[in-house]
Amino acid sequence: MTTRTELANAIRALSMDAVQKAKSGHPGAPMGMADIAEVLWNDYLKHNPTNPEWADRDRFILSNGHGSMLIYSLLHLSGYDLTIDDLKNFRQLHSKTPGHPEYGYAPGIETTTGPLGQGIANGVGMALAEKVLAAQFNRDKFNVVDHFTYVFMGDGCMMEGISHEACSLAGTLGLGKLIAFYDDNGISIDGEVEGWFTDDTVKRFESYGWQVIPRVNGHDPEEIKQAIETARANTEQPTLICCKTIIGFGSPNKEGKEDCHGAPLGDDEIALTRERLGWKHGAFEIPDNVYAGWSAKEKGTAAEQSWNEKFAAYAAAYPELAAEFKRRVNGELPADFTAKAQAYIEECQAKGEVVASRKASQNTLNAFGPLLPEFLGGSADLAGSNLTLWKGCQGVSETDASGNYVFYGVREFAMSAMMNGIALHKGFIPYGATFLMFMEYARNAVRMASLMKQRSIFVYTHDSIGLGEDGPTHQPVEQVANLRNTPNLETWRPCDTVESATAWKSAIERKDGPSALIFSRQNLQHQPRSAEQVAAIARGGYVLKDCAGTPDAIIIATGSEVELATAAAEQLAGKNIRVVSMPCAEVFCKQDAAYIESVLPASVSARVAVEALHKDYWYKFVGLNGKIIGMDTFGESAPAALLYKEFGITVDAVVEAVNSLA
Secondary structure: OOOHHHHHHHHHHHHHHHHHHHOOOOOHHHHHHHHHHHHHHHHOOOOOOOOOOOOOOOEEEEOOHHHHHHHHHHHHHHOOOOOHHHHHOOOOOOOOOOOOOOOOOOOOOOOOOOOOOHHHHHHHHHHHHHHHHHHHHOEOOEOOOOOOEEEEEEHHHHHOHHHHHHHHHHHHOOOOOEEEEEEEOOEEOOEEHHHOOOOOHHHHHHHHOOEEEEEEEOOOHHHHHHHHHHHHHOOOOOEEEEEEOOOOOOOOOOOOOHHHOOOOOOHHHHHHHHHHHOOOOOOOOOOHHHHHHHOOHHHHHHHHHHHHHHHHHHHHHOHHHHHHHHHHHOOOOOOOHHHHHHHHHHHHHHHOOOEEHHHHHHHHHHHHHHHOOOEEEEEOOOHHHHOOOOOOOOEOOOOOOOOOEEEOOOOHHHHHHHHHHHHHHOOOEEEEEEEHHHHHHHHHHHHHHHHHOOOOEEEEEOOOHHHOOOOOOOOOOOHHHHHHOOOOOEEEOOOOHHHHHHHHHHHHHOOOOOEEEEOOOOEEOOOOOOHHHHHHHHHOOEEEEOOOOOOOEEEEEOHHHHHHHHHHHHHOOOOOEEEEEOOOHHHHHOOOHHHHHHHOOOOOOOEEEEEEEEOHHHHHHHOOOOEEEEEOOOOOOOOHHHHHHHOOOOHHHHHHHHHHHO
């Protein structure tokens, strides 16, 4: 019979072999956590390697993603479509096994990890999604949503501030199906962590409201098993299992040292490790009995079949709920959403309201929210300023998770990373809001949403110097350029109610990436449009105000500055002036060449861009010979109207710029 030690040693062998072959990587963590992983995956994890997308599978996250060979070994050994050749190709171009786990590369990778702390925050989001989905869909005798989220995390994750944000909220919300394993090996890149990390982790997590199981021997399968049993029995609190492990376990000369954290062991040390572990097989050789001991295909298929039978009975008893569940986990929108959303956009054009775009956003949520039960909104303690609460919002709490709105508190980073976890879990379209300036706190989670192409909707209000008296600490300048330059992210800065509603519709309908919606504090003028122009908003940029014949000059603007552009065009009545509104430059740049030429003809070189944000982004549209009216300094504290005048973002400045070119 294959022993647990043999099964765990297979992870150690594959990890050190792959890192050695790649000549880079992190063997220490996989070798140290192999025993914990063996018990969890073989005795508890509910998953099906033949169907990695099974809706009710347990989620497993390696938050300390540098130890990626741990999860690649687990996926390969348990039967996922990840071959031994894929493991041999570790860290190579276009392989399924990149240096850190990347969502979408290998089946079974639930999220991209590497930036420490974000994996546990994603896990909190997944556990929250499970709790809310269960509250919305489960019925007596039919727990069709009933799975755990397991997270491995190391000292680095513990030190990162995001773990404090996310784990605190996990305790408050009572996410009892979340179980985290702390790999307490006392080592990080710089050496023994006691020189810079002396937190009382047990007390810290107990203060969050977690169940904490301390002092578990991470190399004793029976202790590990008992800890997991205790964790699973308590579904009222998230659980932290503190496992004392030895990094690089089995390496005679490097275990317990920083030497094995992020570098290959070396051929000689690998030979010694094989001897010490009693692993008599060559590089990348796994005997049949070990594969048999790891295979989860039969058990996973049986578990999914059992769930399918339960779901069939659920569908017979609650056919509408079952159909809705399928629609939501498949990421499909209600059949009538597009038509009703477009009708609302046209209604906004007919009404012509003059409101701040943050208020236009809230009005849109009131229109779209009742159509979208999959909405799971929130704000980082700014609901009254971001205006993300709509009439049908119900808060999610520890005792009642059936709602559709999360009060995240002042946790911008955790909110954004949790949203990514919610999106990855499926069943929801998450949106979360803060002031645009505080996107900076969450920047890396926005980047991760973009990297994973998840439908997270980031709502940012108070979008420029236009917020006024709060001053430069709260006035964004360079943030939108940063967002626009992020691959896979679409950033919308609408100029009125119509563009705001279109931005929301686009973000909701988008399945291949996140969106950032940028809204103003101050009121914005309604812009007159034809039906054709209303439809063109969805193309990211369009001709808002045109002239007869070829334009002498083109003014490009977004958001609150569109009204400056149109006012300047009126003052320039003696010239042929075209005004282009460009609420989403990324979407505009994806249009076909003919459409782009129809909006911005190459023959017209006299171009002026105006936006109360950093200037540099706009050179791609106006060229080096064009003019940009915008910011290249930080703002000041004063009423908005005075600030626009102070920084030269005025109608007169636009007129002067045009006259200097045409």
